[in-house]
Amino acid sequence: MSKLKLYYDVVSPYSWFGVELLMRYKSRWPSVQFELVPFSLGGVMQLSENQPPATNPKKGAQMLKEINFLKGMYDVDIGYPKDFPQLTLHAQRILTALRLQKSDKLEAASKAFWKLYWRDEKSITSKEDLFAYLAPIVGKEHATKLVEVDSQTPQVKQELIRVTKEAVEVHGAFGAPWIVCEREGKEAMAFFGSDKVEAIAYYFGVKYEGPCPPGYKQSKL
Numbered sequence: 001m002s003k004l005k006l007y008y009d010v011v012s013p014y015s016w017f018g019v020e021l022l023m024r025y026k027s028r029w030p031s032v033q034f035e036l037v038p039f040s041l042g043g044v045m046q047l048s049e050n051q052p053p054a055t056n057p058k059k060g061a062q063m064l065k066e067i068n069f070l071k072g073m074y075d076v077d078i079g080y081p082k083d084f085p086q087l088t089l090h091a092q093r094i095l096t097a098l099r100l101q102k103s104d105k106l107e108a109a110s111k112a113f114w115k116l117y118w119r120d121e122k123s124i125t126s127k128e129d130l131f132a133y134l135a136p137i138v139g140k141e142h143a144t145k146l147v148e149v150d151s152q153t154p155q156v157k158q159e160l161i162r163v164t165k166e167a168v169e170v171h172g173a174f175g176a177p178w179i180v181c182e183r184e185g186k187e188a189m190a191f192f193g194s195d196k197v198e199a200i201a202y203y204f205g206v207k208y209e210g211p212c213p214p215g216y217k218q219s220k221l
């Protein structure tokens, strides 16, 4: 079996592109097992002694231009938050709790948080906003529990730290999205960025049909 592990943080617009583009291939590449792993990009930056690209004004300006261009090419309804960056720790802990609960809502909840922050310019640190975007996906009761209780347990906090360290120390991560690919009989390979989907298809020996493969569904809230 081939495996693809996608580490991401909702603070990262390229992680949104990565999750959107790769998940469009989930049913098209049945030989590949997909796993979404929320991690802490702030933690990755610290542990790998890297700097967020937007801290360099030239990189930040170029990133903004490219995101604006890529949103059309990738068909992802992204904007640019006025208040950037904000701390995504609470959001990432909620997603980690969903992952530990083996919830099939992890992908939808992650996309909802990107929409909250990157499309609708709401606050990713606000409990009310997190709840408002989570409730339509998991139901009001589960959303309250995730925001108030599940995301605050020592187990969830520790798991977010564990996977962040794993991404850096085991898989060499220094940014997001970080995509670790394994195929039987082949050396494992990690890829940095949402622009590596074609390379990932080549690694797995599966067909790549562009960022918007025929019949793909745009994710709607």
Ligand SMILES: N[C@@H](CCC(=O)N[C@@H](CS)C(=O)NCC(=O)O)C(=O)O
Pocket (backbone or CB within 6 Å): 011, 012, 013, 014, 015, 050, 051, 052, 053, 174, 175, 176, 177, 192, 193, 194, 195
């Ligand atoms: N070319 C990559 C860029 C990804 C990227 O810049 N990711 C940011 C977070 S949004 C990052 O972690 N950068 C670290 C670095 O550039 O060293 C893509 O298309 O996805």
